[in-house]
Amino acid sequence: MGERTGSKKDIDGFRPPEDFSENAVVNDPDIYRRAEEDPEGFWEENANNIYWYKKWDKVLEWEPPHSKWFLGGKLNACYNCLDANLDTRADKAALIWESEDGDIRQYTYQELLDEVCKLANVLKDSGIRKGDIVTIYLPMIPEVIISMLACARIGAPHSVVFAAFSGDSLATRISNANSRLLITCDGYARRGKVVEQKNKVDDGISSIELLERVIVVKNSDNDISMKEGRDVWWHDVMNGSDIVCEPEIMDSEDMLFLMYTSGTTGKPKGIVHTTGGYMVATNTTSRFVFDLKEDDIYWCTADAGWITGHSYIVYGPLSNGATLLTYEGAPDYPEKDRYWDIIERHKVTILYTAPTAIRTFMKWGTSWLKMHDISSLRLMGSVGEPINPEAWKWYHENVGMGKCPIVDTWWQTETGMIMISPLPGVTTTKPGSATMPFPGIKAAVLDEKGNETAPGEDGFLAILEPWPSMVRTVFGNEERFIETYWSKWDNRTYFAGDGAKRDDDGYFWIIGRVDDVIKVAGHRIGSAEFESIMVSHPSVAEAGVVGKEDELRGEVIYCYVTLKTGAEESEELKKELRGYADKNIGPFARPKQIIFSDDLPKTRSGKIMRRVLKAIANNKDPGDVTTLQDPAVVDMLTERTRELE
């Protein structure tokens, strides 16, 4: 068991084990004071861990809400992840990859660089130039990492779309980004079945003319069609491609990638991240939070299609010369011990995963764990949703054998880097709290007016000062950028969209989203985006989509719909609507319940009140409903919702 401090005055929590602290990358708590006194100096010092063709003239220019970092600096992100490691790590494994059916592929830093350069040349030959956005739609196979780095090498920002998204969701993102080139695959295995990825692509993009080139990785044996003149096989174009490709010299503020994410309203937003600040931020946080050492085998179970995969599989760890382990497959295939089996066989030392996964393992029980020797683990992380104290403790005792520190890391697509997290060699942790802001980050919990809340009181999580990897804008929609993140208070304080509180020790406790973002198993889904898809079904008139708290998955989706005249309420229609969500968004977003209703709670001006629906779904008091068009609707929906349970 981890040490618990007895005295009431002390923080009641888990102190880092002494031997861990002694050897930790960071073990001096003074780092917090130094970074607070001079945040720019702190980031500048850490920027020296990145290779620059030309160093910056100025660390920060802050014209709220716009920041520029490392102004005038020149670098290349791919160079930092690969070439910069060659002197000492050319033959070190950069990536160990395992597929669901047990294939293992390994790339040294030199081998990964060769593949990346080959693809970079292919992209150039396909007419891709600096600034052209390339869309990537691949599962967690090595090619997704190779593709991202090849883009970075030639200065073409990438937009990775999570492989389980539907073809339609893909098409929306391709159109918004104006992508001319897509990298995808024929299919991939999930629990022994093939997901027909290329067919999803063909379905989705049939209405857009934009794509000039589709590069298809051969990854499974399913039949696909190739469009003459547009679609080419990865192995054909890579064959004979030159392994030398000079990296493009990029400005600090050149875009590194776009990452589409869901927000409160409308279509997904393209979050813009730039190069210099992002590289410094992910490089520093990876080293400090994950305590990366030369011999570590680091496994982040996220998918490259989400921000965690960008920052903490690709850019942060590789720019530190780490050995990555990645797994493409389900955690219960062929059996429920797959993760522990992988950890044992590959001697994984650091595991970074999500609370939903931890709760699932808890449910499956410790017998699966006991079949394996996972004593190689020395540090574990959690990300994506709040972790409940029971899950934290289970993780700590059973996976971490009571000795591994846990880093519960709060951050977002928009922040680019981990913002609130323990430093494993320094911070006393408390189950369920993400603890303290990372050095150099100034966070607070504010009320509606922008005043700090008292300890124990709920408020909104806010970031008070700029940080290097902050979102620069929403692609093609500056207004939305300002409106979403900056307009809540004073146009210089970042509104994260999360509810939070601090305790008497100043620790942060994240409660969850206060906007219309739903987190299903850590996957980020927007209510409005979901509703607009549901109302495109011929039987649906209106839809209200909300998150309902769920013990296992954090939240699940409750979808309230009114039907068009002529459409009949039936179990078949429910089934069809679930399938419709699967097909048009992705199976990870399948609604748990479809609830038919004659009407939805609306304001007098006709706006659907999700707040009321959310309260109904969660069996909570919907508050004042007298201003609704028809307050009686609340009772009717409550009854229908309770009937389901």
Ligand code: WTA
């Ligand atoms: C939630 C994922 C509590 C939060 C990196 C945030 C968390 C949203 C945590 C961003 C955590 C992430 N504790 N909640 N440790 N980490 N979240 O953009 O609601 O996919 O706003 O980025 O996930 O989700 P996103």
